[in-house]
Amino acid sequence: MRVERADGPSHELRQDAARNLERILAGARQVFDECGTDFSVEEVAKRAEVGVGTVYRRFPTKCDLLDAVVFPLHQQTLEIAQRSLESPSGDGLEWFVRQATAFHAAHGLPSRLLWGAAGAATVRKEIAAAMEVLIKRAKDFGTLREDVVYQDLVVLSWTITDLVEATRRTAPRIWERHLDLVLDGLRPGPIRPLPAAVPAVKWDRVVAERHERIR
Amino acid sequence: MRVERADGPSHELRQDAARNLERILAGARQVFDECGTDFSVEEVAKRAEVGVGTVYRRFPTKCDLLDAVVFPLHQQTLEIAQRSLESPSGDGLEWFVRQATAFHAAHGLPSRLLWGAAGAATVRKEIAAAMEVLIKRAKDFGTLREDVVYQDLVVLSWTITDLVEATRRTAPRIWERHLDLVLDGLRPGPIRPLPAAVPAVKWDRVVAERHERIR
DNA sequence: CGGTTAACCGGAACCAGGTTCCGTTTCGCT
DNA sequence: AGCGAAACGGAACCTGGTTCCGGTTAACCG
Numbered sequence: 001m002r003v004e005r006a007d008g009p010s011h012e013l014r015q016d017a018a019r020n021l022e023r024i025l026a027g028a029r030q031v032f033d034e035c036g037t038d039f040s041v042e043e044v045a046k047r048a049e050v051g052v053g054t055v056y057r058r059f060p061t062k063c064d065l066l067d068a069v070v071f072p073l074h075q076q077t078l079e080i081a082q083r084s085l086e087s088p089s090g091d092g093l094e095w096f097v098r099q100a101t102a103f104h105a106a107h108g109l110p111s112r113l114l115w116g117a118a119g120a121a122t123v124r125k126e127i128a129a130a131m132e133v134l135i136k137r138a139k140d141f142g143t144l145r146e147d148v149v150y151q152d153l154v155v156l157s158w159t160i161t162d163l164v165e166a167t168r169r170t171a172p173r174i175w176e177r178h179l180d181l182v183l184d185g186l187r188p189g190p191i192r193p194l195p196a197a198v199p200a201v202k203w204d205r206v207v208a209e210r211h212e213r214i215r
Numbered sequence: 216m217r218v219e220r221a222d223g224p225s226h227e228l229r230q231d232a233a234r235n236l237e238r239i240l241a242g243a244r245q246v247f248d249e250c251g252t253d254f255s256v257e258e259v260a261k262r263a264e265v266g267v268g269t270v271y272r273r274f275p276t277k278c279d280l281l282d283a284v285v286f287p288l289h290q291q292t293l294e295i296a297q298r299s300l301e302s303p304s305g306d307g308l309e310w311f312v313r314q315a316t317a318f319h320a321a322h323g324l325p326s327r328l329l330w331g332a333a334g335a336a337t338v339r340k341e342i343a344a345a346m347e348v349l350i351k352r353a354k355d356f357g358t359l360r361e362d363v364v365y366q367d368l369v370v371l372s373w374t375i376t377d378l379v380e381a382t383r384r385t386a387p388r389i390w391e392r393h394l395d396l397v398l399d400g401l402r403p404g405p406i407r408p409l410p411a412a413v414p415a416v417k418w419d420r421v422v423a424e425r426h427e428r429i430r
Numbered sequence: 431c432g433g434t435t436a437a438c439c440g441g442a443a444c445c446a447g448g449t450t451c452c453g454t455t456t457c458g459c460t
Numbered sequence: 461a462g463c464g465a466a467a468c469g470g471a472a473c474c475t476g477g478t479t480c481c482g483g484t485t486a487a488c489c490g
Contacts, residue, residue: 014457017467037429040447051469052449062448063429112381116426124422145403148396151412155393156401158381158425159374166327166373178370181363185400186371188360197366207339210373211331214252214278215477229437229486255476266440267478277477430448 017058023048024055028069036108041065067117070109074123077103081130090141093134094183097157101175104161105168111161156182166210171198174206232273238263239270243284251323256280282332285324289338292318296345305356308349309398312372316390319376320383326376371397381425386413389421 013021027047031039041062045052059065077100084096104111115124131150138144160182163175177195184191198206228236242262246254256277260267274280292315299311319326330339346365353359375397378390392410399406413421 014466016457020467041449042447045469053451053469054467056449057467060449066429112425112427113429116428120426142403145401145406147406147409148401149412151418152393152396152401154422155378155389156396159378159393162377163370163374166377174370178367178374181367181371182397183401185402185404186360186363186367186398187400188357189400189404191360191362194362197364203366207369210327211335212327213331214281214328231486232438235439256478257476260440268440268480269438271478272438275478 020048020050020054021058023050024058024065025068028065032066032069033108037066037110037113064118066113067119070114070117071119073107073109073114074117074120078123078126078130081127081134085130085133088137090138090143093131093138093144093153096131096134097153097160097179098176100157101160101164101179105164105172105175108168110165111158167206170206170209171202174198235263235265235269236273238265239273239280240283243280247281247284248323252281252325252328279333281328282334285329285332286334288322288324288329289332289335293338293341293345296342296349300345300348303352305353305358308346308353308359308368311346311349312368312375312394313391315372316375316379316394320379320387320390323383325380326373382421385421385424386417389413 024044027044028039030047031043035043041055042052044065045055048055055065059068080099080103081096084092084099086092104114114120128150131153135144135148135150135153139146139148160175160179163178167174173195177197180192180194239259242259243254245262246258250258256270257267259280260270263270270280274283295314295318296311299307299314301307319329329335343365346368350359350363350365350368354361354363375390375394378393382389388410392412395407395409
């Protein structure tokens with residue numbers, strides 16, 4: 001008797017409401033692209049040519065609105081995981097980590113927000129299942145330490161995506177060097193050559209960009 | 216003829232002003248301990264038994280106030296760096312990274328804010344100098360790959376401190392395992408045993424804590 | 431000491447942005 | 461056409477950072 005959530009209306013929307021919902025989503029995507037998470041609900045309403053009240057009936061909070069905008073990204077990450085299962089070789093895991101990170105780097109959303117969004121949990125579980133398979137394969141093929149567990153890979157992805165976020169504007173490829181380093185380890189031994197480091201002249205800008213100030 | 220900044224008054228403060236400055240700093244430290252970066256200036260003023268206007272004359276913005284509170288942490292990190300120079304062995308670098316991370320874990324400030332604070336730049340340079348020495352020694356002693364550069368260590372510290380921040384409440388030691396992993400690498404080979412992973416029952420909470428929602 | 435004044439004080443007012451409220455309008459149905 | 465539920469819009473509200481300004485006071489001078 002009452003519509004519960006924006007992501008799963010329990011009854012048909014009235015024609016005008018449906019039209020406005022589309023407009024709101026379109027406007028939100030637009031504003032989000034421009035401002036990232038700093039987008040203002042007022043601005044979204046303006047783009048959608050709608051009152052703020054209308055936005056808020058559909059999305060009770062700014063956070064819900066963000067969830068809706070972000071929703072497709074979960075699905076796309078899952079698809080990367082599934083694609084990396086296709087070849088049964090041992091490097092699917094590494095391929096997945098690289099692809100997923102590159103994909104993440106391409107859009108501007110902090111991974112904490114991406115995976116904290118409502119509805120992310122179920123997708124996360126599916127990705128986890130895929131990763132367990134990838135991990136097993138990598139161990140079988142001898143490309144991964146036996147004592148590494150799923151958790152470690154998750155933590156690794158957290159650190160790498162945080163790095164991506166901090167350096168997107170100033171050194172958008174630095175995460176690749178760091179990932180290579182983590183895969184091989186910092187100790188001397190049988191290693192592959194690393195990608196180039198950031199040129200010294202650029203480094204100060206990289207540092208400045210990562211260090212933020214409040215508000 | 217005009218006092219420029221709170222961190223370096225160019226003339227003596229009037230007695231009442233000096234007293235209030237102390238109170239404000241004390242209050243700010245207190246409130247910051249309780250609320251982290253969400254502390255409100257109004258609350259600081261209340262603790263200091265002072266009007267907001269008084270706080271704002273001393274610290275033109277909330278950010279400046281935070282800088283003042285955070286200032287001692289820079290110095291302490293530098294001291295860790297200097298202490299790790301004392302022994303001329305090859306493991307000073309690793310010791311420094313571990314100590315500095317542990318120190319960082321002990322207080323609640325995101326490292327981006329810590330190092331973005333005004334006045335951090337000079338300390339950073341001193342720490343960098345120390346790290347260059349530590350890196351050289353580690354390479355000479357054969358405990359560090361030859362192709363690793365200063366930048367890599369900085370990036371490593373960024374990722375590890377971000378991890379610390381994300382897991383402080385739920386898995387405050389997980390960064391140690393991850394650091395061990397990064398030092399040795401994820402590939403099979405001559406490795407040392409890792410610290411335990413997070414127990415499965417706890418893991419969901421760790422994940423939930425890291426994934427934040429907007430506002 | 432009283433007078434003078436620049437420095438200082440407090441808190442009301444302002445502003446921005448998220449959220450709520452409610453009188454008005456519109457859709458969908460009979 | 462008439463009716464009620466659903467939807468609309470935007471003014472009003474709230475929180476928290478920041479600014480403003482009339483009143484107060486420390487410090488110094490005659």
